[in-house]
Amino acid sequence: QVQVVESGGGLVQAGGSLRxxxxxxxxxxxxxxxxxxxxxxxxxRDLVASILSNSSTNYADTVKGRFTIxxxxxxxxxxxxxxxxxxxxxxxxxxxxxxxxxxxxxxxxQVTVSS
Numbered sequence: 555q556v557q558v559v560e561s562g563g564g565l566v567q568a569g570g571s572l573r574x575x576x577x578x579x580x581x582x583x584x585x586x587x588x589x590x591x592x593x594x595x596x597x598x599r600d601l602v603a604s605i606l607s608n609s610s611t612n613y614a615d616t617v618k619g620r621f622t623i624x625x626x627x628x629x630x631x632x633x634x635x636x637x638x639x640x641x642x643x644x645x646x647x648x649x650x651x652x653x654x655x656x657x658x659x660x661x662x663x664q665v666t667v668s669s
Contacts, residue, residue, distance in 0.1 A: 555658075556578055556579055556580050556653070556658040557578065557658075558576060558578050558649050558650070558658050558659060558660035559577050559649075559660055559661070560574060560648065560660040560661070560662060560663040561574070561575050561576075562575050562663060563647060563664045563665045564664075564665070564666070565666045565668065566639055566668070567667070567668050568639060568640055568641055568667055568668065568669050570639050571636060571637045571639065572636045572665060573634070573635050573636070574590065574633065574634040574636065574647055574663060574665070575632075575633050576590070576633070576634075576651075576660060577630060578630065578651050580653075582630050582631070582632060582651070583627060584653060585607065585651045586606065586607045586652055586653065586654065587605070587606050587607070587650075587651070587652040588605050588625065588632040588649070588650070588651050589601060589602075589603065589605070589623075589652075590603050590604075590623060590648070590650075591650060592645035592646065592647045592665075593645055593646050593648065594644060594646075597645075599648065601614055602614055602617055602621065602634070603617065603622075603623035603634060605623045605624070605625060605632065616642075617636075620636065620637050620638045622634070622635040623635075632649065632651075634647070636665070639667045641667045641669045643665060643667050644666050644667050645664075646662040646663065646664050646665075647662060647664075647665050648660055648661075648662045
C-alpha cells in the first residue's frame with residue numbers, strides 16, 4: 555500500500571498562482587507514472603497533468619502554458635505549479651501515483667479561484 559498526501563491548495567484570485575505538492579510513502583522514482591487530476595462539483599474527474607519515470611510530461615489542453623508538473627527527487631514530491639489561474643480551475647485536485655498497473659490516490663486538496 556502507498557499513502558499519498560496532497561498539500562498547497564487554497565483560495566486565490568484570478569490571475570494568481572498556487573503550487574500543489576504531493577508526497578508519497580515510497581520513493582517517487584519507484585513510480586512509473588505520477589499525475590494530477592481535478593474534479594469540479596457535478597463533473598467527472600479529469601486529468602490535469604502527468605509525468606512519467608522518464609520525465610516525459612503531458613497536459614490537458616485547458617492548462618497548457620499555465621501549469622507545470624515536476625518531480626523533486628530530493629524532497630520525494632511531485633509538484634504542480636499553477637499560474638494565471640482562472641475561476642474555471644476551481645476544483646478538488648487529486649494526486650495519483652502508479653506502480654505498474656496499481657494506482658494510489660490522495661484525498662485531494664481544494665483549489666478555489668475567485669473572479
